Amino acid sequence: MKLAGFLLLLAGWAIVIFAVALLASGPQRACFVLAGIGVEALGLVLAVRSHLVLSEDRG
């Protein structure tokens, strides 16, 4: 789950980068950047949850 979280973070960033580089129209670019950030948010949630599970195991 931790690895998946970090991979999603990177994937979200890649969406942002390609949206900036490849899309010319402003609204389209903004939408894809927001979508990329949404993917990053999912990744962050997964990364946080994986560490929560680890902490419970340690406790």
Next chain:
Amino acid sequence: MMALPVPALSEAGTAVCILFILLVPLAGAGLALINTGLGRSRSAAHSMLASLCVVAVAALVYFACGFAWQGYLGRPAHVLTLAGKGWNWLAAEPLFFRGLKLDGSPASLAAWLQLLSVGLAALIPLGSGADRWRLPASCASTALLAGITYPLFAHWVWGGGWLAQLGANYGLGHGFVDAGGGSSIQAVGGLTALAIAWILGPRLGKYSRDGIPAAIPGHNAVLVLLGCVVALVGWLGLNSAGAILFTGAAPTGTVLVGVNTVLSAAVAALAAAMITQIRFGKPDASLVANGWVGGLVASSAACASVTPATAAFIGLVAGALVIFAVELLEVRLAVDDPSGAVSVHAVAGIWGVLALGFFARFPSGQWLAQLIGVATLLGFVLPLTYGLNWLLNRFYPQRAPMEGERLGMDVHELGATAYPEFVIHTEEFIPR
């Protein structure tokens, strides 16, 4: 690709900038005092020594290779072409400051400022790893921060990199703007602090078997509050020097920077005091201190670009955000961060960066440029810094052994305590 203009400095402007840079170490001194005061008494000497060591390691590594990756506006860089536009990814300077004339030019002043700023970024994770992070491991982790993570992101923001060029290349306002390092120093340090807190895990006795956190109060509120005042002076220098060197502000424009910095910190501290008064019945000294520093952090990005009233509002939100983030991380997310470094530096830093996009009167698209910068922090810097520290931990365990943690890091790693005449060691935090 349009090159970003290099700020022109008169002799007087150079002198003013040098004065501001001379203040910057006080920001580090303030953070060191805060980290130490918020930790346990049995790790106080270790915390101060670790602060000195990581600042030293950061400066040396940055001198050896950091500046070579970071560079400065108008200097050699590696540029990748993507869809017909140049993407400036990495500086191409020689190692060891070779090729840089230390003559008072903007590039040389920037290198000097960065030599100090990278130490400031390195001090931030020390707060989240307090009471359990081994000294050699913290130095090794700092080397990774100063040699890879920090210069890479700082090049993108301050070295004429692709984030800074978003305005020139894609019409997004002035491109990503951050005068005082809210992203490149504070958020990078804060995200590294999160990675360290995750990798080290919580202190012994911090969480019960049911996941309920125990309060482990800082050992010296006076050190913490003194650190806040000292940090303010350092931040005034940091924000002012950054505004001159990285956003082209005139030396006279630093009056606005100073006013904004003070207002943001002041309102943030008062907001934190009021919130803790309402929630707990009394103001909480350590949380108010966190609010104060959160206000300083949030002021950094937009200090040269917003009105004083807006800076005060940015501070107000930062003060509130820090309090709720500290609670969220400690209680709900089981992140044991003794000094609140993640909330204060990552959360408030990101808020400051976004606030510039919302409130500065820049050409349209500035909000998107700032958002792309935040996406880069979360989507690239966090995985990078976590990955580097995870790898380091595989080969060189970063956490002190249980016995060392029980004795205190002072005795375990230094062989002597900070307060030999006063401290009586008890086992009050050991799980029963």
